[in-house]
Amino acid sequence: MSDVIKLMPDALANQIAAGEVIQRPASVLKELVENSVDAGASKITVNIKDAGRTLIQVIDNGCGMSVTDARMSFERHATSKLTKAEDLFCIYTKGFRGEALASIAAVAEVELKTRRADDAIGTDVIINGSKFISQTPVSTPQGTNFAIKSLFFNVPARRKFLKSNSTELQHIITEFQRIVLTHPMIEFALHHNDNIIYSLPKTNLKQRILGVFGKNLNSTLIPVEIDTSIVKITGFCGKPSPSKRKTDKQFFFVNNRYMKNSYFHKAVALAYDKLTLPDCIPPYFLYMEVDPHTIDVNVHPAKTEINFENASDIFRLLQAGIKETLSKSDVTPAIDFDNQAINDIPYFRSDSPLPEEPQISYDPDYNPFVSTEKPQSFSDGGGSRSKGSYNYKQSDYQPLRRSTDNWQTLYESALNGSTDDIKPAAAPTPLMQIGNKYIAALHDNGIMLIDQYRAHLRILYEKYLRQIASNADATQQLLYPQPLDLDATSLAMAYDIRDELMSVGFDIDFPSPTATATLRGIPPFLEQNKAIDVLIKVIDSYRDEHGNISSSMKDILARSAARSEAVMGGRSLSTEEMQTLKDDLLATQQPEFSPDGRKTTIVLRPDDLERMFN
Numbered sequence: 001m002s003d004v005i006k007l008m009p010d011a012l013a014n015q016i017a018a019g020e021v022i023q024r025p026a027s028v029l030k031e032l033v034e035n036s037v038d039a040g041a042s043k044i045t046v047n048i049k050d051a052g053r054t055l056i057q058v059i060d061n062g063c064g065m066s067v068t069d070a071r072m073s074f075e076r077h078a079t080s081k082l083t084k085a086e087d088l089f090c091i092y093t094k095g096f097r098g099e100a101l102a103s104i105a106a107v108a109e110v111e112l113k114t115r116r117a118d119d120a121i122g123t124d125v126i127i128n129g130s131k132f133i134s135q136t137p138v139s140t141p142q143g144t145n146f147a148i149k150s151l152f153f154n155v156p157a158r159r160k161f162l163k164s165n166s167t168e169l170q171h172i173i174t175e176f177q178r179i180v181l182t183h184p185m186i187e188f189a190l191h192h193n194d195n196i197i198y199s200l201p202k203t204n205l206k207q208r209i210l211g212v213f214g215k216n217l218n219s220t221l222i223p224v225e226i227d228t229s230i231v232k233i234t235g236f237c238g239k240p241s242p243s244k245r246k247t248d249k250q251f252f253f254v255n256n257r258y259m260k261n262s263y264f265h266k267a268v269a270l271a272y273d274k275l276t277l278p279d280c281i282p283p284y285f286l287y288m289e290v291d292p293h294t295i296d297v298n299v300h301p302a303k304t305e306i307n308f309e310n311a312s313d314i315f316r317l318l319q320a321g322i323k324e325t326l327s328k329s330d331v332t333p334a335i336d337f338d339n340q341a342i343n344d345i346p347y348f349r350s351d352s353p354l355p356e357e358p359q360i361s362y363d364p365d366y367n368p369f370v371s372t373e374k375p376q377s378f379s380d381g382g383g384s385r386s387k388g389s390y391n392y393k394q395s396d397y398q399p400l401r402r403s404t405d406n407w408q409t410l411y412e413s414a415l416n417g418s419t420d421d422i423k424p425a426a427a428p429t430p431l432m433q434i435g436n437k438y439i440a441a442l443h444d445n446g447i448m449l450i451d452q453y454r455a456h457l458r459i460l461y462e463k464y465l466r467q468i469a470s471n472a473d474a475t476q477q478l479l480y481p482q483p484l485d486l487d488a489t490s491l492a493m494a495y496d497i498r499d500e501l502m503s504v505g506f507d508i509d510f511p512s513p514t515a516t517a518t519l520r521g522i523p524p525f526l527e528q529n530k531a532i533d534v535l536i537k538v539i540d541s542y543r544d545e546h547g548n549i550s551s552s553m554k555d556i557l558a559r560s561a562a563r564s565e566a567v568m569g570g571r572s573l574s575t576e577e578m579q580t581l582k583d584d585l586l587a588t589q590q591p592e593f594s595p596d597g598r599k600t601t602i603v604l605r606p607d608d609l610e611r612m613f614n
């Protein structure tokens with residue numbers, strides 16, 4: 001038998017490599033624009049036609065290429081940027097595999113015009129699907145002009161895999177934003193079908209951010225400067241706002257390269273903890289500089305994840321640094337919850353006279369942490385529910401004795417800062433609100449602390465789930481259809497998932513993927529004035545969880561509706577409201593967790609307290 005192994009033809013190898021590097025028009029844009037940046041351009045113009053299907057053109061005024069280099073640049077592993085393998089690990093330039101142009105040329109029709117400053121005449125190279133067509137002299141301005149036409153013309157599967165024009169355009173815009181945000185000193189322009197999307201003059205970082213995302217960010221950006229031996233972090237973070245709208249203007253860069261990093265995002269989110277809703281962190285633009293030896297820039301150019309040697313240290317520095325930045329810029333509420341618990345106790349108040357020493361008769365045998373009832377766990381406690389309202393099981397809780405009652409009212413009025421207004425406690429079990437965010441209750445031989453926002457989320461979420469289940473795919477038609485004012489990304493996403501949205505009752509009319517859509521019908525259980533807010537949350541969650549099949553659209557809708565409705569931390573609740581919230585929470589299927597899996601409650605038992613007093 002003869003040998004069977006053959007070398008793959010170059011064209012085929014390039015096409016396969018292209019599958020990794022070039023996934024969509026946006027990848028072409030990224031590679032070409034990064035090359036232009038590397039070529040030292042001070043001005044880069046991008047022209048797109050039909051979301052990149054017809055044309056992706058990148059024109060720069062950089063160093064240009066010689067006649068030979070222009071031809072050579074399309075060879076695989078052709079690069080002027082790598083001289084020794086070791087350099088791979090210390091890369092400051094953008095691309096480094098010498099693979100991009102070969103890959104692009106394998107799956108498109110490419111024309112390159114380029115001229116160096118010292119050359120009188122430039123060169124024009126045409127390559128179609130890895131096939132060299134021609135190279136001729138041409139008169140062209142100094143710099144490089146790449147025109148990529150008919151992307152994936154020879155890979156029908158890829159072409160078919162492309163999403164709607166609006167989605168592909170959105171990817172292009174996102175990629176463009178990531179690059180322009182790292183090079184404010186370069187002038188950029190982006191055109192789509194002869195419309196100007198961006199025209200960005202050379203400027204400083206702050207003005208560049210405003211140029212990309214609009215001047216209304218101006219009032220919110222706070223400069224960040226965290227300088228340590230393992231990482232330097234500069235840039236801007238947004239002032240906390242009570243907004244319930246999610247933002248996607250959150251960017252990390254490392255060594256001036258965009259990266260995705262959900263771990264570091266958590267650090268930022270923690271710094272904003274209690275200042276905003278957990279999933280409504282303000283925009284941020286954070287630039288990290290680290291020793292390139294301490295990161296693993298994934299050699300895969302299409303990937304944006306990067307591994308850090310000092311990840312957990314950076315996490316802590318980031319969290320503490322942002323927190324300090326926020327506190328210095330005086331945007332944090334005067335007292336944050338941790339301190340407020342203390343400050344609210346009147347003994348620390350300097351502005352009010354000391355309350356008269358209360359005369360309390362107390363029962364020396366009484367121990368509030370010893371329950372006379374058998375302990376009951378959350379999941380089975382109060383679980384029974386009678387039609388329409390929740391059943392509060394008195395037996396779950398320690399009944400008050402006279403002396404504690406007294407103590408309770410005194411304590412409550414002390415918290416309210418007055419001693420003369422002593423009312424008997426209305427609740428069957430003492431309830432207190434702490435920092436307008438938490439409810440404290442005696443529970444089961446301990447103290448239960450409830451996060452009021454998360455608890456409310458859980459209650460509403462289960463309620464909506466039931467309503468959706470009983471009304472599956474019904475729609476409530478709107479008398480007056482409303483225009484949907486969505487940003488380009490959300491609109492593209494909504495268009496892509498229109499069938500799924502319909503399946504839960506959102507009837508939306510899309511004249512085209514990019515034109516303004518109209519909301520015609522909404523799920524019956526939603527109030528009309530909340531519907532758009534909920535819809536936006538649904539789209540956002542869907543985008544975040546894309547590919548995670550474990551959450552159904554119904555689940556996402558129930559969660560989004562709950563988020564839009566829930567009482568934020570920061571609101572003061574009446575005793576009755578606290579009581580209802582607590583009872584309703586304990587009556588849910590899963591009282592321990594909010595619908596997104598965070599703790600709703602903490603129980604401190606005597607053991608815990610003993611440990612804490614140690």
Ligand code: ADP
Pocket residue numbers: 031035036039060062063064065073074078079080081095096097098099100101102143144
């Ligand atoms: P890499 O960027 O990894 O070197 P590419 O395939 O992207 O690989 O590019 C190959 C080479 O072509 C580059 O190293 C560079 O020398 C040259 N080149 C590409 N684009 C430009 C440009 N816009 N201006 C000047 N030279 C370029």
Ligand code: MG
Pocket residue numbers: 031034035094095096098100101
């Ligand atoms: Mg490159």
